[in-house]
Amino acid sequence: MIESPQRVLITGAAGFIGSHLTDRLLERGLEVIGIDDLSSGSRANLASALRKPRFRFVEGDLLDPGAIRQVLGKCASVFHLAADPEVRVGVENPDSHYRQNLQATYNLLEAIRKRNTPTRLVFTSTCPCNSLQVHQSMEPAHSVTKTYTGAFSGNS
Numbered sequence: 001m002i003e004s005p006q007r008v009l010i011t012g013a014a015g016f017i018g019s020h021l022t023d024r025l026l027e028r029g030l031e032v033i034g035i036d037d038l039s040s041g042s043r044a045n046l047a048s049a050l051r052k053p054r055f056r057f058v059e060g061d062l063l064d065p066g067a068i069r070q071v072l073g074k075c076a077s078v079f080h081l082a083a084d085p086e087v088r089v090g091v092e093n094p095d096s097h098y099r100q101n102l103q104a105t106y107n108l109l110e111a112i113r114k115r116n117t118p119t120r121l122v123f124t125s126t127c128p129c130n131s132l133q134v135h136q137s138m139e140p141a142h143s144v145t146k147t148y149t150g151a152f153s154g155n156s
Contacts, residue, residue, distance in 0.1 A: 007031040009075040011062060011108065012082035013049075014041030017124075021079060022049045030054070035071045037061040039100075040085060062104035068111040077120040080108060 008025060012018040013034025018041065025032050031054045034046065038059055049055040060067030062082055072078070083101050084090075090097035105123075112119050 006077070007033065007073070007075045008077040008079065009071055010034045010079045010081060012036055012041060012080075013057065014038055014043060014045050015081060016041075016045065018079075018081045019045035019049070021081070022046065022055065026052050026054055032056075033058065033071050033073070033075065035060045035062070035067065036082065062107050063099060065107055065111060068108055069115075072111050072115065074117075075119065077122065078108070078112065079122045079124070080105065081124055083125070 008030055010018050010022055010025075010032060013022050013032075014036035018034065018036065022032050022034055026049055032049070033056045034049070035058045043050075043057075046055075046057060050057060058067065058071050060071065062068060082104060084097055109121075112121065
């Protein structure tokens with residue numbers, strides 16, 4: 001019996017980082033599902049991936065739980081890159097920033113939890129989340145020493 005390739009989900013797949021990650025995972029033989037609302041990403045970033053049979057793109061919003069369920073399916077891993085990267089949006093329109101960053105992430109985490117299937121989640125962030133620490137030392141205050149495995153499967 002031939003085992004099918006591992007399926008992964010990339011949120012924010014049409015962004016700069018998401019599209020490059022998509023290409024690398026496809027090169028490694030994985031099946032990739034990408035979701036993006038194209039608010040800051042571009043379908044053009046996925047030009048190479050869109051020609052590959054192991055890639056499926058869904059234009060969708062993580063604020064829509066139905067869209068998340070549609071793409072999550074049987075994905076073994078999720079790379080969560082979707083976010084509104086504009087710091088000024090958070091200052092000028094905090095409600096929008098909250099929805100696009102926190103509520104969307106919460107919706108994704110809830111969908112993973114509710115399906116009750118072990119799932120690897122890779123959550124990333126960039127410089128804007130550290131913008132409040134500009135005047136502080138860039139040295140980490142604490143080192144992370146515990147890995148939380150099984151957090152979404154009920155095991156701890």
